[in-house]
Amino acid sequence: MKHYDYLIVGAGLFGAVIAERMTAAGKHCLIVDRRDHIAGNVYSEQIEGIHVHRYGPHIFHTNEHRVWDYVNRFASFNGFKLGTIANYKGEVYSLPFNMYTFNRMWGVITPEEAAARIECQRRAAGITEPKNLEEQAISLVGTDIYEKLVKGYTEKQWGRACKNLPAFIIKRLPVRFTYDNNYFNALYQGIPVEGYTKMVEHMLQGVEIRLGVDYLKHKQELDALAEKVVYTGPIDAYFEYCFGPLEYRLVRFETETLDTANYQGNAIVNYTDKETPFTRIIEHKWFQFGKDDRGNDLPRTVISREYSSEWRQGDEPYYPVNDERNGRLYAKYKELAEAAGNVVFGGRLAEYKYYDMDQVIAAALNAAQTMV
Numbered sequence: 001m002k003h004y005d006y007l008i009v010g011a012g013l014f015g016a017v018i019a020e021r022m023t024a025a026g027k028h029c030l031i032v033d034r035r036d037h038i039a040g041n042v043y044s045e046q047i048e049g050i051h052v053h054r055y056g057p058h059i060f061h062t063n064e065h066r067v068w069d070y071v072n073r074f075a076s077f078n079g080f081k082l083g084t085i086a087n088y089k090g091e092v093y094s095l096p097f098n099m100y101t102f103n104r105m106w107g108v109i110t111p112e113e114a115a116a117r118i119e120c121q122r123r124a125a126g127i128t129e130p131k132n133l134e135e136q137a138i139s140l141v142g143t144d145i146y147e148k149l150v151k152g153y154t155e156k157q158w159g160r161a162c163k164n165l166p167a168f169i170i171k172r173l174p175v176r177f178t179y180d181n182n183y184f185n186a187l188y189q190g191i192p193v194e195g196y197t198k199m200v201e202h203m204l205q206g207v208e209i210r211l212g213v214d215y216l217k218h219k220q221e222l223d224a225l226a227e228k229v230v231y232t233g234p235i236d237a238y239f240e241y242c243f244g245p246l247e248y249r250l251v252r253f254e255t256e257t258l259d260t261a262n263y264q265g266n267a268i269v270n271y272t273d274k275e276t277p278f279t280r281i282i283e284h285k286w287f288q289f290g291k292d293d294r295g296n297d298l299p300r301t302v303i304s305r306e307y308s309s310e311w312r313q314g315d316e317p318y319y320p321v322n323d324e325r326n327g328r329l330y331a332k333y334k335e336l337a338e339a340a341g342n343v344v345f346g347g348r349l350a351e352y353k354y355y356d357m358d359q360v361i362a363a364a365l366n367a368a369q370t371m372v
Helices: 013-024 065-071 099-106 111-124 133-158 167-172 196-203 219-223 285-289 293-297 324-339 357-371
Strands: 004-009 029-033 044-047 050-053 060-062 084-088 091-095 188-190 208-211 226-231 248-258 268-271 280-283 301-310 343-345
Touching (some): 013 226, 013 357, 044 196, 050 301, 065 357, 099 133, 111 133, 133 167, 133 301
Parallel strands (some): 004 226, 029 208, 084 268
Antiparallel strands (some): 060 188, 268 280
16 A cells, blocks of 8 residues: 655755645655755755855746746745856956956957957857857857856866867856846846745645655665655666766865855855866855845855866766767666656756756646646
């Protein structure tokens, strides 16, 4: 006799949305997660009165009214908008790429001047149809910006030469011929006032949760508890790596509390030279307080240095390496997933796909509609 309608593997955003929607529909759900906390990679914890993003910065942004209305049922948002700083050997530039960046790099004032400079450098590089990330980046922002602000950072992040990375990766980065530092430029933006963990906790009210449970080690007995499984873990692990492991990038953080009210004056500073071993420094209080004087009311601050490295089996997978080889490998696993009629595969790891938070929630809401 089954005890639950749904066994949901993973208490991150995809699993939490499914659990909330199914519970609202009168279904009985059990969530298991091998970590000791809910909320997956958006988990935040309080240190020195500051919401610290343990697995890296997460800024909610969306243009979808449906998604925004949904998350606001579980949290109030603070309206934070991200403006990133790039530090290249002590030279500071605005990100995303915009007129402030072009002015700092070349001294140009007008969008026409900036576009002309980029076009001149693109032609000098002999690029007509970009075939890789390097060529795509030069086409978008020119050789100078590519060399200072893209190349070193990207190669640290992905552990591969830019010439060996697909062009579409750089297309996610905004390029604007306006004086606009708003990174996402989405209609709705912000961070939960009480933190992401509290938001997910509100979503999971009334849902049974078992933490510290490794589903894949107890798959048979856990599957026997429910009519259907929703799986959000790595798809290759589910099928016991039968075609070989997919590749990911590993991210680790060195977090410390400092006896200063303001370390860097911004939530995120990217270090874009190849010599600096970390990719960026995150100062968590500025997600919570913006960049006004309220943050200085707290006498201490918390920073995290972020390092990227190659993933090995047993490590926590972060970013899928979406190159041609891994795309072919994932297609094989996807065929197996589609044939597994009693299991729903969803989320970043189960779909081997880079998802923004709003995209994960939208995908989960769509999946939930088909499950009721």
